[in-house]
Amino acid sequence: MVKTYHTHILLKNQCGSTIIQTIDAPLPLVWSLIRQFDNPQAYKGFVKACSLLLGSGTEKGSVREVSLISGLPAKRSKERLDRLDDDLYIMEVSIIGGDHRLVNYKSTTSLHEILEEGKRCKTVVIESYVVDIPDGSSEEDTCLFADTIIGCNLKSLARITEKMFLDSQDF
Template identity: 60%
Template sequence: MLGGQRSPKMLAMLSLHHTSNLSPNQCGSNQVQIIDAPLPLVWSLIRRFDHPQGYKQFIRSCNILAGDGGVGSVREVVVMSGMPAGVSMERLDKLDDDQHVMKFSMIGGDHRLLNYRSTITLHEEEGEGYEGKTVAIESYVVDIPAGSSGDDTCSFANTIVSCNLSSLARISKQMFCKINTN
């Protein structure tokens, strides 16, 4: 996506993992982040269902309530003060280490993101400008709360996703630079 173009590989990833049939009371979106770090390093942060605060800056703590951190596990995420939520209960729905796909659902909590389902995928692009970079795509589907609009709901969710992806890019690059200077 250098220069705003979506490559055939990116379009395939979007088609395969990031398309949803939305009902009239739902909205969804996807965002793409180019990360200046190799895929295995970025994946090592994403795949830690038990430690989302490793890159998500609005999370204070995370506790696994059920499971071993693998598919079907349930976590309780405590959000930083000042956010319009305190706690989120989330279930890991898919974790594919070969295809670099993670899916989770919010199944409870004191937030407005009802029936929120997230998919994040990572892949490497080929070609000039992509050497050593990872492409992260995150998409979601969420119910539109009563009294809110789809635009408002997506705007709120997009802001959180964008901040998380930016933080992932920054932390991954810092880790990669630290590895390469040692």
């Protein structure tokens, strides 16, 4: 899984990482939140609002502007959808502007099922990225910042989808 979709070639001024989250919910449910390019705040707690600037949010080249919550070292981010594959469960996004230091940021998110006894059991979400290391910052600091944001987002995704799944099982 990681080798196929999450191998990035890093330039000398770049860093990257891969974060993995296992979620106790079926893949279609998890994918239903992730694939909402026009609604990242459905699970990303640092996002206050999102508006589409170009495209439908499901097609390559769609562009969104994301407003971030206060307290972060940025207020907005402009992002482009580079790939949305509903068959392979892959989403690729690039940051193309904003008032932050994440220059040339590109991420890949893929979902994979874990089957137990022939039935759907869990979803593994893998998110990897590559980004330029800003002047005056180190590779470690840059990766720590990005890893922390992604980790928080994936933990939030797990909490939300696991609750949705459990609530759907109640009779």
